[in-house]
Amino acid sequence: MLEATGLVKRYGQVTALDGFTLSVAPGEITGLVGHNGAGKTTFTRIVAGLAAPDDGHVTIAGLAPRRALRLIGVAPQEISLYPAVTVGESLRLFGGLHGLRRKRLAAAISEVADVLCLGGFLDKRIASLSGGQQRRAQAAVALLHRPPLVLLDEPTAGVDPQTRQTLIAELRQRAADGAAIVYTTHYLPELADLQATLAVARNGRVIARGPADQLLAGLPGQVTVDLGDEVLRVSATDTAATLAQILTTISKPLRGVSVTEPSLDDLYQAVASAA
């Protein structure tokens, strides 16, 4: 669905993208992670046709981004909705611009309002909504026309757990229906909930790509053994074998044992520092 190869984007002296390559298949959720300045937002804007790369190329279902806009649903990082209009009016505008009319538009609004729990807010003005409700409204605009490619740039920044779970559930459903989803975030645990494959960005390029469990496989976990007067802490890639080995060698009574598996945060740290 999305093929981006060797993207380069410079702003004056600053290189935002430096050979950024990423492909996302239909039905795949890709979690795009990285620190500020890694190039995530610039990449999202290029794919959405809002910026042109200085080099490299992008295609969406074989089309250039500006020719594929009807295939894309985008929710930018910052709230970008008209404060003086209601959620329903916002959805009618963007639905209309995506070619939805009358019954199809009404049905699409009803569906997206239902799944994102916005039914009670359709008549509320955007300015009167909480941050989480505004995020849901913005996500609803992105999902309204059932685009085959969804670009969400930190869609859960500053939102409550309920909003996060609601959005994640809907995105998993959309992926199950065949949509390709690029989900940019700093909050790594939600990528596990999304069952996303990861793309780790740093300095304008993707430095690691693959399923989270594969990328985590080579990372060390930690085995902690409490012997009362001393605590043993050992880092190991095979924590079970290491724990078994420790238990066969110690003679003191055990006070406690814990095993910490590598987290997505550990993955990010390891990949980023190795690159």
Place this chain on the structure above:
Amino acid sequence: MPHDGSSLKASALRLAAMTRHNLLLRRRDPANLITYMILPMIGIALFKPMFARLMPVGGTTQDVTGELVLTSTLAVQIVGMSLLSERTWRTWEMLRATPATAAELLTGKAVPVLAVLLLQQAVVIGYGVGVAGLTVTGPPFLLLLAMLVWSVTLLAAGSLLATLVTSHSQLAMLTDIGAIMLSTLGGALLPVSMMPAIAQHLAPASPGYWAIGMLKAAVRGDAAGTLGPAAILGGIAIAAGTIACLRLRRGLAQLRS
């Protein structure tokens, strides 16, 4: 999937959606429009006795057309704000990420604003006729043409201004100072013939000068006197509109990058 985005029908539907939405935005925030409708009514009433003494013939026409030009030039702020707000709300990017073309988006924004400018002028003329005693001897279409040409000129000037400023306060400053300076120089508050010699020489440099001349001629039914200034204003509108579009395209490119 929604229908293909390239057909003429699809384009018309997107344009309709954009126009409808911008009419809604105008309805939600009518304060500026109300201001520019009330202000000329007050001005016309206050200056009427003065113009009656100064100009026994044509005083009311001067009063009404002068106030119309002054306040409609101030209303350029509505045009500028309409464009500037899309940037401050970050909604322009959301719009650009839809299949709508830049032409569809800009036309959808321009049509409601043009309607607002025409409405403001129509209300002032209506007040002039109904309350201040303005007599329109010319055909209505000539006056409508004059108002349309002036509205398009203001739309182009406002769009250009919106590409020059970076904040709402800058826009307010430029429109307030510029409108009062240009319309006064053009003869909105006092007929050009009564202004100092240097001002009389400078007056044709102001679009307001041609607007007042055009509107006065339309009121009295002078087609040639209407079309001459209309052509000059049309030229100003084309020049300002072209520069605005070029700057807007560059500005949009910057916004997009």
